Amino acid sequence: xxxxxxxxxxxxxxxxxxxxxxxxxxxxxxxxxxxxxxxxxxxxxxxxxxxxxxxxxxxxxxxxxxxxxxxxxxxxxxxxxxxxxxxxxxxxxxxxxxxxxxxxxxxxxxxxxxxxxxxxxxxxxxxxxxxxxxxxxxxxxxxxxxxxxxxxxxxxxxxxxxxxxxxxxxxxxxxxxxxxxxxxxxxxxxxxxxxxxxxxxxxxxxxxxxxxxxxxxxxxxxxxxxxx
Amino acid sequence: xxxxxxxxxxxxxxxxxxxxxxxxxxxxxxxxxxxxxxxxxxxxxxxxxxxxxxxxxxxxxxxxxxxxxxxxxxxxxxxxxxxxxxxxxxxxxxxxxxxxxxxxxxxxxxxxxxxxxxxxxxxxxxxxxxxxxxxxxxxxxxxxxxxxxxxxxxxxxxxxxxxxxxxxxxxxxxxxxxxxxxxxxxxxxxxxxxxxxxxxxxxxxxxxxxxxxxxxxxxxxxxxxxxxxxxxxxxxxxxxxxxx
Numbered sequence: 001x002x003x004x005x006x007x008x009x010x011x012x013x014x015x016x017x018x019x020x021x022x023x024x025x026x027x028x029x030x031x032x033x034x035x036x037x038x039x040x041x042x043x044x045x046x047x048x049x050x051x052x053x054x055x056x057x058x059x060x061x062x063x064x065x066x067x068x069x070x071x072x073x074x075x076x077x078x079x080x081x082x083x084x085x086x087x088x089x090x091x092x093x094x095x096x097x098x099x100x101x102x103x104x105x106x107x108x109x110x111x112x113x114x115x116x117x118x119x120x121x122x123x124x125x126x127x128x129x130x131x132x133x134x135x136x137x138x139x140x141x142x143x144x145x146x147x148x149x150x151x152x153x154x155x156x157x158x159x160x161x162x163x164x165x166x167x168x169x170x171x172x173x174x175x176x177x178x179x180x181x182x183x184x185x186x187x188x189x190x191x192x193x194x195x196x197x198x199x200x201x202x203x204x205x206x207x208x209x210x211x212x213x214x215x216x217x218x219x220x221x222x223x224x225x226x227x228x
Numbered sequence: 229x230x231x232x233x234x235x236x237x238x239x240x241x242x243x244x245x246x247x248x249x250x251x252x253x254x255x256x257x258x259x260x261x262x263x264x265x266x267x268x269x270x271x272x273x274x275x276x277x278x279x280x281x282x283x284x285x286x287x288x289x290x291x292x293x294x295x296x297x298x299x300x301x302x303x304x305x306x307x308x309x310x311x312x313x314x315x316x317x318x319x320x321x322x323x324x325x326x327x328x329x330x331x332x333x334x335x336x337x338x339x340x341x342x343x344x345x346x347x348x349x350x351x352x353x354x355x356x357x358x359x360x361x362x363x364x365x366x367x368x369x370x371x372x373x374x375x376x377x378x379x380x381x382x383x384x385x386x387x388x389x390x391x392x393x394x395x396x397x398x399x400x401x402x403x404x405x406x407x408x409x410x411x412x413x414x415x416x417x418x419x420x421x422x423x424x425x426x427x428x429x430x431x432x433x434x435x436x437x438x439x440x441x442x443x444x445x446x447x448x449x450x451x452x453x454x455x456x457x458x459x460x461x462x463x464x465x466x467x468x469x470x471x472x
Contacts, residue, residue: 134310
């Protein structure tokens with residue numbers, strides 16, 4: 001590595017730090033929203049489905065439809081579509097806080113579906129046994145469903161975090177800030193390929209770190225097979 | 229203590245519907261082991277699952293200690309289910325809970341205090357001989373041990389009745405024995421009434437006092453088990469006993 005590269009790298013360090021903060025903020029807001037609202041929605045989608053504990057065809061149809069519609073929007077289009085809402089919630093349509101609004105909406109829909117899928121994998125018999133013991137629906141959700149599905153749920157959340165790290169980079173294009181934005185501004189627009197490579201490498205490492213810790217946690221929490 | 233009268237149950241609609249149960253009548257006496265036997269699809273499991281309304285019959289009456297199950301509200305039914313244990317062919321244990329936590333589950337549902345739960349769980353695990361395994365997870369146990377955890381869970385809340393749906397059908401001959409002994413113990417020592425749905429005639433001969441044989445959703449005949457032998461009058465029953 002030559003010194004010129006290092007100088008450039010050191011030069012953008014303050015920017016990289018600032019960009020990391022912005023990315024962190026966007027991800028934190030999006031992931032918390034997804035965890036709370038998307039998680040709850042996913043549980044209800046599971047409970048409302050045909051043959052579910054709180055079977056309700058209409059609610060399943062309406063909310064399932066909303067999730068599908070949100071998920072079928074290309075993210076950039078979603079960002080533009082929800083600008084009026086973004087202005088109301090964040091007070092502005094530019095910056096990481098504003099970008100967090102469409103990110104959260106997309107993350108909620110994405111995670112809701114992942115949660116529903118994970119819960120579908122819980123064996124029917126285990127739920128039936130809980131019903132046979134007189135457990136209420138909320139007891140079944142918190143003490144059976146979420147306990148049995150916790151490893152796949154952690155993996156689903158990890159996959160959400162990784163996807164939304166790259167979504168947040170896209171948000172950078174419309175003034176969201178963040179690491180992706182930095183890569184484009186310095187690296188692409190100013191022809192400093194080293195900066196682009198360095199920031200991308202940083203993102204790769206970040207994704208590796210997120211995925212490894214998610215996988216490790218999931219393995220720790222999983223007692224479904226005798227391997228652990 | 230259990231009176232089942234004229235229950236019918238249909239699965240599906242229109243021309244594809246199947247009569248799972250057709251005017252089924254039987255009664256179970258306090259303290260006995262009563263078996264529902266028959267081939268797959270004969271209706272024995274459906275009949276068993278009607279006793280805690282996991283399956284709701286289309287018509288008829290099910291009375292337990294004089295109380296009509298079909299009249300219970302949703303919350304009354306949950307409370308009733310808390311007082312009736314059930315074990316399953318596939319055990320249906322919670323894989324991410326330890327043995328002790330699995331046995332604690334029905335007590336949590338019934339609103340026991342945590343110290344009382346701990347004492348009762350240990351006591352129950354001693355009854356089924358698995359106290360040493362209390363901190364293991366189900367995946368670390370053999371099939372017979374898993375079913376004994378199921379039995380411990382089934383009797384933890386001191387039910388008067390235990391429903392057993394094919395309790396030994398997924399086990400090898402040696403572990404079958406283990407579960408059979410365990411069921412006999414809780415019947416004789418704790419006085420728990422047991423209703424078993426099974427196609428394993430050996431289990432019935434060795435464990436039950438009385439049985440009802442199902443075919444095509446109907447009870448063909450009620451049978452007494454005397455000295456480990458079943459006395460049958462009906463031709464179908466005789467054939468079933470020969471092949472089973």
